[in-house]
Amino acid sequence: MIKEIKLLTDIKEILKFFTPYLDSMRTGEVNLDVISMKYYENAVFLTYINQDKIMGMISFYCNDKINKMAFVSNIVVLPEYRRMGIGKELMNEAFIRSKIAGMKTLELEVNKKDFWAISFYNKLGLIKTKKESDRSYYMMKKL
Secondary structure (H helix, E strand, O other): OOOOOOOOHHHHHHHHHHHHHHHHHHHHOOHHHHHHHHHHOOEEEEEEOOEEEEEEEEEEEEOOOOOEEEEEEEEEEEEHOOOOHHHHHHHHHHHHHHOOOOOOOOEEEEOOOOHHHHHHHHHHOEEEEEEEOOOEEEEEEEO
């Protein structure tokens, strides 16, 4: 079951729980308090819960009213629950909510070496854009 998280304290606790799987948090590149507040104020923060166990989460922005572009900042499914359709459900929910919010496209950044994630996003209809960095590709989908 997908559940939206709206309380700052809950967002912070869930991010802390998923820190081992979030590169930017694990390396200290991003501060937990700062990113929790940013998500609280500006993002949609969803969890996937089954039998009171948090199995995955996604955070995304769908507030760019000028470019009408949503942006997924994080998606994580715990290793023991991968390949069960949870990531697909979370992404589909992001597509739906972004479209309802008036967004025309959804974009995300993915590590160039994460071939599994790139394949997963391709299967969901995302394609690589021309924009990239040394470490990352950007992928997008028209909604």
